[in-house]
Amino acid sequence: MEYKFREIEKKWQKYWEDNKTFKTFDDFSNPKKFYVLDMFPYPSGAGLHVGHPEGYTATDIVARYKRMKGYNVLHPMGWDAFGLPAEQYAIQTGTHPAITTKKNCDTFRRQIKELGLSYDWDREINTTDPEYYKWTQWIFIKIYNTWFDEKAGKGRPISELPIPEEVKNAGPEAIRKYIDSKRLAYYDDAQVWWCPECKIVCANEEVLSDGSHEKCGNLVEKRKLKQWMLRIPLYAERLLQGIESLDWPEGIKEMQRNWIGRSTGAEVDFPVENSDEKITVFTTRPDTLFGATYMVLSPEHPLVEKLTTPSRKSEVEEYIKAASLKSDLERTDLSKEKTGVFSGSYAINPVNLQKIPVWIADYVLMGYGTGAIMAVPAHDTRDFEFAQKFNLPIVCIMDPDTSDAEQRKRVLEGHECWTEDGRYINSADKTTGIDINGLNKEAGIAKMIAWLEEKKLGRAKVNYKLRDWLFSRQRYWGEPFPVIHWEDGEITVLDEKELPLELPPLEKYQPGESGESPLANATDWITVTDARGRKGRRETNTMPQWAGSCWYYLRFIDPKNKEAIFDPAKEKYWMPVDLYIGGAEHAVLHLLYSRFWHKVLYDLGIVSTDEPYQKLFNQGMILAYAYETDKGAKIASDMVVEKEGKYFHKETGEELRQIVAKMSKTLKNVVNPDDVVKKYGADSLRLYEMFMGPLEATKPWDDKGVKGVFGFLNKTFRFLSEKNNITEGEEDSEVIKALHQTIKKVGNDIENLRFNTAISAMMIFINLATKKGKITRRTAETFIKILSPFAPHLAEELWNLAGHNKTIAYEPWPEYNEEYLKEDTFEYPVSFNGKLRFKLELPLSMDKEEIVDRVVSDPRSAKWLSGKKPENVIVVPGKIINVVVR
């Protein structure tokens, strides 16, 4: 029978839809549950990209496999639909973003349905739906009303915050300020990056290293604006420790650890000469205090103004101005020379009471530590470079652990920087009483911290790189904050009953030049008056796109619940997410933010698990072939012709190199899944996406490869749909063995997300079956079952042709029988000194001595033994024989 994939796929997609084949029930009686989740897409106007179906097919195979294994499977899909493009389109055309968004969602839904993915569409969610963002706002209120109890290491309701006596005595205003200072969400002036093109504030995370906005590529500048911030660093330790329990790729876990950036050390106070001020620094090397020969303040440090002496004033001000205009790139570029300026003031080194100059330099950042450092040029490479440039003293305080005498000399003389271990020298002072001479780094750090704490000059300190999360955007198309700013300065959040706070309709979507969101134009919406006649103004900022995606996995559990965010019993049943698949670009931001929200909800008793995503897997990016000339000029794909495996420029005839690059409009190498489905069918697309290579690998799309898997599906369909090929009775022993090998391999591979080798195993089986010409009905049906998660339309059709009238989706997954896989003999590769020389078939039960006898007496061995006796013979049963001859 001919493989009419278009008809077959349409037919079964309709069947699944009509019969709600993949509707998930909250069947608590089945203890085997499996929640398999995709990173839901932003429905862009461009439609689906071939990168989307990669992850979706992977989760779909797992979902279908788990159903066949008897699991109750939750496999939902939705739309992360707030975002810039719809808003920009609205600015240009006046079309409401909701209309654009709906259109895009409809396209995405159609495309995804055409791939035969087994989602429960009754659970579809959309972050822009007020019934959804009602709960996003609800969570924000929860976060706002939470403080972090450092002692308990967890978030607690703000109503439980103990108020210190002195605050109580200072009156209600002081109490309010105190409470606000403890909330996980706060409203404050923030130095933010401003994109003049998008007219939007960008989070640090959104500004690229060259100082451009990641969304539009324009250079950003600094501005101060009132912003909502979330105190994610309070959860740094919990977020760090939580990583350990997760089944995530090691690389991603490492990236999250590095992002959180825990470092241990000490805070040390340096008194300022002739002043009551002190400079507090954070250092991981308090042991090197004797080598501290100067200090550096970041240009934004609050003490800069006070410490700058009148004679230095103009120079310092000029420097600060220059630093503030610098982009992150300029300030952080290592190849650029260090800059700095002397403040005119001196600090006192607490270990030896020596006077050291205070400098101002932009290589010290206000955003990390205390914004000030003690500089130890002899033992820190950046300080060394700075000291050399400005002729500051370099005092070596450590005899380096090096066998290189020349190097040791250079280090001791202060001509080379040493950051490794050694023994302290010049590290004692009679007046202050500290002495760490002779100790190594570890002991030195411990002793110095103990001394600092005893003398109340410093304290052990853990520091994190993780910074407060800037959580507001000056946009229309986002969740409104359920917040009112009252004329008396009070800030309140809405009551739960007032949610959702819906976006008001607008005439114009243009943002205000001042940086205010377009919501500022909705006068009626903004203005509120309370029962006492007090006037207030609604928050005009909206939440970032992260907000909706931070918790969507929870709403899938109970998406239509009007009374609550979800039914706690359902949450308990379904959480955590058992498998989460998506692109590696979310390795840090989305996953860290989402884990943070989840932990807050956990502390408040709203969710039952500490972590949301038990197992995570990142799919690799799909690239495409592109072409370039000898000189490296890129040529658009429509200008390239192929001749005998070589590539030439259509017009100039120049031979071109095939390279691999990101798909792009300019290179004209974007692959549209619709075209692939039209030409080869959804099953071929699914199979190719999985067959290309390992799921996690970055790999190029190749249309010829689609043809390959299409051929396999054709062959499979033709063979299994032909009644003459299917027999009753006993199966051929070779076929039965191959079948059981395939069942085992495919099952293991699905469990380990190695779909490429699973598909190759099925190809091997079909190649054997067609060679044999006939297989039994039982074998055929077993094979159709294991193929069904990969090519579900084709499998349903074959299953139906075989006389079944119910879907294959819930047929039990075939078990393999080890008995059929057992071997009696093995063809041993026999090698001499590690080089394979010949093969010898021997019973697996044969013991080592007999094997050695057989090998040595084999006529083919004579050549390699050349009369000598083997020194040793290694026999690894079922693997290899290696004869050692010297």
Place this chain on the structure above:
RNA sequence: GCCCGGAUGGUGGAAUCGGUAGACACGCAGGACUUAAAAUCCUGUGGCCAGUUAAACGGCUGUGCGGGUUCAAGUCCCGCUCCGGGUACCA
């Protein structure tokens, strides 16, 4: 600069625990079928070198580079090169 990945035939990749390198697929070459093409099927296919009427077959070499460990290394260790991704000079 730092961090995280990676490098295997003409191409995508396989080798899951240190044990036969190149599964499976594409491409290419040859053949069958056909008036022809497509489709399909069959055969061959890492490189180099031999010999025999021919075939089976034989030898050397080979997983980015240089070392090392081991009976045995694509796999482990040390030192590099190049490519991709991330990046906040993090004290």
